[in-house]
Amino acid sequence: MKEQEFLQTIALDRVTLNAWVAEAWLAPNQSSGEPDYNEMDLARARLILELQKDMGVNDPGVGVILHLLDQLHGLRSAMKDLLETGLTERSIS
Structure with missing residues (x-):
């Protein structure tokens, strides 16, 4: 969505x-x-509005909160990849 639509949707x-x-x-995305x-x-x-208001x-x-959430999502994705790799290796063996 373009910036104007985003601003209207979020009332910002x-x-x-x-x-x-x-x-x-x-x-x-630019x-x-x-x-x-x-x-x-x-x-x-x-989320930002909820945290602030x-x-x-x-x-x-x-x-800080957004940085921690980004780290958490990154770790979750890495864990998912590790689990999928482990499952794939087991099924090959």
Whole structure:
């Protein structure tokens, strides 16, 4: 989805969105020359809003939480790959 649609969907202003992108909290696809947001970006933006507004987490705290979540997802993916490799090796033996 294009930036304007994203802003309307999440009810966010452009200044805040630009700040989030500058902080690398969101990383839209830029292959077409303009930002293109997907459902994962939308979910992440909703999480950021929830952390800030509902839970009162400050900006540095949001950055830490997002970094930890990214690490967790990376580890989960690595674990899945390891398990699949182990299962494949067992079925070959």
